[in-house]
Amino acid sequence: MSYQRERQTELAVIGSGIAGLSAAFFAVQQGIETVLLGGAGSSDFASGALDLLSTFPGEVITQWDDPWQALGVLPEFYPNHPYTHLQPEEIDLALNQVLQALERKGLGYQGLERNVQLITSLGTCKQTYRVPESMWPGVKAFQDKSPCLLVDFHGLKDFSGPWLRSTLAREWPAIRTERIDFPETRGHSELFAVRLAQSLESERVRQKLAAAVAPLIRDEQFLAFPALLGLYSSRAIRAELEERLGVPIFEIPTMPPSVPGLRFLETMSDILNGYSCFRRESGKRVSHIQREATGQIVLTLGDGEFSSRVLSRQVMLATGRFLGGGLQADPEQIREVVFDLPVVQPSPDQGWHQEDFFDPRGHQANRAGLEVDSVFRPVDTQGNVVYENLYAVGSILAHSDWMRMKCGAGVAIASAFKAVQSISTAYNQEDRFSL
Ligand SMILES: Cc1cc2nc3c(=O)[nH]c(=O)nc-3n(C[C@H](O)[C@H](O)[C@H](O)COP(=O)(O)OP(=O)(O)OC[C@H]3O[C@@H](n4cnc5c(N)ncnc54)[C@H](O)[C@@H]3O)c2cc1C
Incomplete structure (x- = not known):
C-alpha cells in the first residue's frame, strides 16, 4: 500500500472537540510538535458555556453553587471520577490558561467563583461556570x-x-x-x-x-x-x-448547531495556527493503528488510495463518546473504536438506561468509558497501563456523566492539561523526543 502522505510527529491528538483542541493547545505551548486529527466534535452542539461541576446525580440530586466545594467532596461520592486525578489548582490553572488565550483572541468568557444560572433555548435554567461574554x-x-x-x-x-x-x-x-x-x-x-x-x-x-x-x-x-x-x-x-x-x-443559546460552540472551536483553531510546531490533518478519521517495535504508534487516516499516515511518539485519544464517534454500542457491548481499548460499562443485568429518561440517578451508559491511571493513560481490567505512550482525555473517560453532572468542558480541559504535563515531563527529560 502506498500512502498519499506520511508525517512524523512527537504528539498526535486524535479528535478536535474541546478535549483535543485543549490538548493541542497545552502541548504547543510547551513546544511539543503536535498534529491534530479529526473533524469538529460535539462542541458545535454545546451551548458555548463551560461547565465545571454543578450536580451530583443520585436518588436525591445535589446541586452545587460552588463547584470548588463540590470538587472537594467529589471523591467521597464518585471515587473514580476523572477529576479525582487532578488537584483543584491544576483544574483552575488549566481553565485559566485556555480562557486567557481565548480572551487574547477576542472571545471573552465571564463568571464568578461560583456557578451561575444561564437561560437555555427552552427557557429553562442551567447552572454553569463560565459564560460567553455575549451571554x-x-x-x-x-x-x-x-x-x-x-x-x-x-x-x-x-x-x-x-x-x-x-x-x-x-x-x-x-x-x-x-x-x-x-x-x-x-x-x-x-x-x-x-x-x-x-x-x-x-x-x-x-x-x-x-x-x-x-x-x-x-x-x-x-x-x-x-x-x-x-x-x-x-x-x-x-x-x-x-x-x-x-x-x-x-x-x-439556541439548539444545536451552536454559534457560540463554533466560535470556541474557530478561536481555538486560530490560536493553534499561530504555533509553528502545530499541524492539522482534518477531514479523515483514524481508521487503523499499528504499534511499531520502537513504541511509535502509526495512525492511518482514511481508507484506500487517499489514506495517509502519521507516525507519532505519543498519542492522545480525544475522540469523545457516541456522538463524537469515540465509543460505539452494539446490542452486546460498548466498544472503543480506534484502539479497541477496554471500556468500563454496565453489566448486562444492570441495564444501560433507567426506564425514565429523567431518572435522577442518570443512566449507566453515560458513565461508560475508559479507565485511566493518574496521568490519564488507559488501563486494562487489571489496572495495567495499556501503552506507555497513549493517553485518553475528555468525554471518553469513564465515571463522568457530563450531561447530568455538568462537568463536560471542565473534564475535557483539565484532563488534557494533566496528560500533556506528563508528556511534557518525559519530553523535557529526554530533551527532545528522537524520532
Ligand atoms: C448537545 C450538547 C450540549 C452540550 N453542552 C455543554 C455545555 O453547555 N457545557 C459544557 O461544558 N459541555 C457541554 N457539552 C459537552 C461537551 O461538548 C463535551 O463534554 C466536550 O466537548 C468534550 O468532548 P470531547 O472533546 O471529549 O469529545 P467531542 O467533542 O465529542 O469530540 C470528539 C472528536 O473526536 C473526533 N473523532 C472521533 N473518532 C475519530 C477517529 N476515528 N478519527 C479521528 N477523529 C475522530 C471527532 O470528529 C471529534 O473531533 C455538550 C455536549 C452536547 C452534545
Whole structure:
C-alpha cells in the first residue's frame, strides 16, 4: 500500500472537540510538535458555556453553587471520577490558561467563583461556570428580573421567543418578545442560526437589523437575541449593535448547531495556527493503528488510495463518546473504536438506561468509558497501563456523566492539561523526543 502522505510527529491528538483542541493547545505551548486529527466534535452542539461541576446525580440530586466545594467532596461520592486525578489548582490553572488565550483572541468568557444560572433555548435554567461574554448580561438580567425585550426571527429553526417567554413567565414576568424578519431573508422559509451569524458579519445587515429593532424597544433595560450575533467578530458586532440601540444586549443559546460552540472551536483553531510546531490533518478519521517495535504508534487516516499516515511518539485519544464517534454500542457491548481499548460499562443485568429518561440517578451508559491511571493513560481490567505512550482525555473517560453532572468542558480541559504535563515531563527529560 502506498500512502498519499506520511508525517512524523512527537504528539498526535486524535479528535478536535474541546478535549483535543485543549490538548493541542497545552502541548504547543510547551513546544511539543503536535498534529491534530479529526473533524469538529460535539462542541458545535454545546451551548458555548463551560461547565465545571454543578450536580451530583443520585436518588436525591445535589446541586452545587460552588463547584470548588463540590470538587472537594467529589471523591467521597464518585471515587473514580476523572477529576479525582487532578488537584483543584491544576483544574483552575488549566481553565485559566485556555480562557486567557481565548480572551487574547477576542472571545471573552465571564463568571464568578461560583456557578451561575444561564437561560437555555427552552427557557429553562442551567447552572454553569463560565459564560460567553455575549451571554453574560443575561445572567444579571435574569437574576434581577429586569425588563427585557427578546427579539427573534420569522423562520428561525428551533428557537421560539414566545415559547421561551411562556416557560419563563412566572419567574421573569418582565420579559417581552417580538418577532421580526431577519434582514435580507424575505422568501426563505427556514433560517439557520449559523447562516444568520455569518450574514451579520456584514455592516449593511447589521444596520438593517438595528433599524428594524430600534422602534420595538420601549422601556426595557436589556435586549436579547438568539445566539447568532456574528461568528468571527462577535464582540465588535454586539458592541456596535449596543451603540446603535442604546441598551445592553445579550444572546440566549439556541439548539444545536451552536454559534457560540463554533466560535470556541474557530478561536481555538486560530490560536493553534499561530504555533509553528502545530499541524492539522482534518477531514479523515483514524481508521487503523499499528504499534511499531520502537513504541511509535502509526495512525492511518482514511481508507484506500487517499489514506495517509502519521507516525507519532505519543498519542492522545480525544475522540469523545457516541456522538463524537469515540465509543460505539452494539446490542452486546460498548466498544472503543480506534484502539479497541477496554471500556468500563454496565453489566448486562444492570441495564444501560433507567426506564425514565429523567431518572435522577442518570443512566449507566453515560458513565461508560475508559479507565485511566493518574496521568490519564488507559488501563486494562487489571489496572495495567495499556501503552506507555497513549493517553485518553475528555468525554471518553469513564465515571463522568457530563450531561447530568455538568462537568463536560471542565473534564475535557483539565484532563488534557494533566496528560500533556506528563508528556511534557518525559519530553523535557529526554530533551527532545528522537524520532
Ligand atoms: C448537545 C450538547 C450540549 C452540550 N453542552 C455543554 C455545555 O453547555 N457545557 C459544557 O461544558 N459541555 C457541554 N457539552 C459537552 C461537551 O461538548 C463535551 O463534554 C466536550 O466537548 C468534550 O468532548 P470531547 O472533546 O471529549 O469529545 P467531542 O467533542 O465529542 O469530540 C470528539 C472528536 O473526536 C473526533 N473523532 C472521533 N473518532 C475519530 C477517529 N476515528 N478519527 C479521528 N477523529 C475522530 C471527532 O470528529 C471529534 O473531533 C455538550 C455536549 C452536547 C452534545
